[in-house]
Amino acid sequence: MKQFILLIAISFLSLGAWAQDEQSKSSGGFQFTTIKENPVTSIKNQASSGTCWCFSGLAFIESELLRMGKSTYDFSEMYIVHKNYQDKAKKYVRMHGKTNFAGGGSFADVIDGIRDYGLVPELEMQGLNYGETSHRHGEMDVLLESYVTTVIKNKNGKLSPAWFNGYRGILDSYLGKCPEKFTYDGKEYTPQSFAQSLGIDADNYVSLTSFTHHPFYMAFPIEVPDNWRWALSYNLPLDEIMAVMHYAVDKGYCVAWASDVSEKGFSRNGIAVVPDLEVPEGPGSDQAHWLGLTPTEREKVISESGKPVKELNITQEMKQIAFDNYQTTDDHGMLIYGTAKDQNGTVYFLVKNSWGEKNKYKGTWYASEAFVKYKTLNIVVHKDVLSKELKKKLNIE
Numbered sequence: 385m386k387q388f389i390l391l392i393a394i395s396f397l398s399l400g401a402w403a404q405d406e407q408s409k410s411s412g413g414f415q416f417t418t419i420k421e422n423p424v425t426s427i428k429n430q431a432s433s434g435t436c437w438c439f440s441g442l443a444f445i446e447s448e449l450l451r452m453g454k455s456t457y458d459f460s461e462m463y464i465v466h467k468n469y470q471d472k473a474k475k476y477v478r479m480h481g482k483t484n485f486a487g488g489g490s491f492a493d494v495i496d497g498i499r500d501y502g503l504v505p506e507l508e509m510q511g512l513n514y515g516e517t518s519h520r521h522g523e524m525d526v527l528l529e530s531y532v533t534t535v536i537k538n539k540n541g542k543l544s545p546a547w548f549n550g551y552r553g554i555l556d557s558y559l560g561k562c563p564e565k566f567t568y569d570g571k572e573y574t575p576q577s578f579a580q581s582l583g584i585d586a587d588n589y590v591s592l593t594s595f596t597h598h599p600f601y602m603a604f605p606i607e608v609p610d611n612w613r614w615a616l617s618y619n620l621p622l623d624e625i626m627a628v629m630h631y632a633v634d635k636g637y638c639v640a641w642a643s644d645v646s647e648k649g650f651s652r653n654g655i656a657v658v659p660d661l662e663v664p665e666g667p668g669s670d671q672a673h674w675l676g677l678t679p680t681e682r683e684k685v686i687s688e689s690g691k692p693v694k695e696l697n698i699t700q701e702m703k704q705i706a707f708d709n710y711q712t713t714d715d716h717g718m719l720i721y722g723t724a725k726d727q728n729g730t731v732y733f734l735v736k737n738s739w740g741e742k743n744k745y746k747g748t749w750y751a752s753e754a755f756v757k758y759k760t761l762n763i764v765v766h767k768d769v770l771s772k773e774l775k776k777k778l779n780i781e
Contacts, residue, residue: 413691414655414726416750420633421722421734423450425458427747429740431518434487434525437610438464439738440640440717441494444764445503445584447638447721452583462511462519462559463504463575464497472612473532473551477543481536484609487525491591491640491717491764492615499586501562502575508566511559524558590770590780591617593762594625596704601777606762608714617762618778622700626757629720629733632769639720640764641735641756644712649755654743656735656751658758660694692726698757706758714761724750 425446430439438461446457468489476485511519531554535547565574573581598604603616620628632639650656696702706712722734733756735749743749767780775781 414750416724416726416732418734419723419725419731422447422633422636422638424638424719424721424736425450425456427736427741428461428738429518430461430738431520431740433519433521435461435465435489435519435521436738437489437491437493437642437717438468440719440736441491441764443719443736443738444491444638444640445494445498447719448584448766449582451636451638454582457582458506460504460506460509460511463509463562464494464501465511466509466555466559466562467497467501468493469528469555470548470552473528474548475612476532477535477547481533484612485529485532486609487521488610488714490611490613490615490714491642491762492611492613495586495589495764496613496615498579498584502577502579503582503584504563504566504575504578505568508563509560513560514558521558524554527554588766588768589764590767590778591615591762591764592620592625592628593617594620594622594700594703594760595707596700597708603778606714608761610714618780620774622698622703622757624774625760625763626753628765628769628774629756629763630723632765633720633723633733635769637766637769641718641720641733642714642761642763643716643718643751643756644714644759644761645716646713647755647759650749650759652743654745654749656749656755656759657693658696658698658752658754660696692728692730695730695752695754696758698754703758712759712761718749720751720756720763726750 425443428439428443430436442459442461442464446459449455449457472485472489476483514520514524528551531551535543535551538544563575565572566578567573568578593606595606598619600619600621603618605611605614606617629639644650645656647656647658649658703712718738719736720733721736724732724734726732731753732750733753735751737743737747737749739747741747767775770778770780
């Protein structure tokens, strides 16, 4: 009798799941079919900190180790943050405060940080020395900026040899001191020797971008505040950078992706699209129709869709205009690890975010090709995904 009741219960559960699936199909909701999915480590949560660049940058390195057949690693974001905040303060003071000083950064901060300072496991430095269980950098960030601003404005006529020790003391108090040695799997390492043991070579990674205010196939520092290192990115035509991203994913590589997520098309529930609207024929481009809407009208379009929508046909010119007019800004760093398509055949990139697992897709976003074309600031990939012809054009060995 118990077995019979169990079978009946399972049947009802299966019927309920089928009914929900059919309801989803009839309501026109998103239905994704995975094309390619590369292995990644677990979803992390940057919480109330401006350190997405570090979470996504280290997620990229962790995925590289998986691709290389190494173990699953969880690296300390706050170790890299601590080291970069030190570098940032030194540059800010040397520049008399005439450069950016904030929590944001770029993928170069991670790659250069590994080269210069190595890596530390998460358990060795969690960076939560201030009575919180998740990252909350509001107080620390204000203190750090106030400190370096005061140093620059000092009335002594020259810097004291003590200023940097005081600054580093703030970082130590909030994030903890950076370990000089630690034991991992029974072996003692320094951060540098640990990074070297993993086989990660910082010189293997290149940053790519796509804008027309610089020549194609040349490298330039993207003019955004968070690029405080003035790191260089190679400039490619839009179709070529998209081809690199698709090729990388198809061949088992992940892609570090810097994008603008303040767009209305980037929902907090796991979808990133660039909606177009059905409008009467008349003057003006598709872009003008969308950008001409009020914020309230745009929000309505997004909130009422909940299903695949017609998207703008993104061009190189549109991408440049959005960047020049501050409509594309350096908001967020994430990790592209796969591709999928919806029920209409539209292709999306699978994106690992660092906002925890509370969205519909448990920390993953589906970003349409149109969105990625339109809102990509830059990407970082392993140079092996570049063709011989492209390497020659970029003078990369």
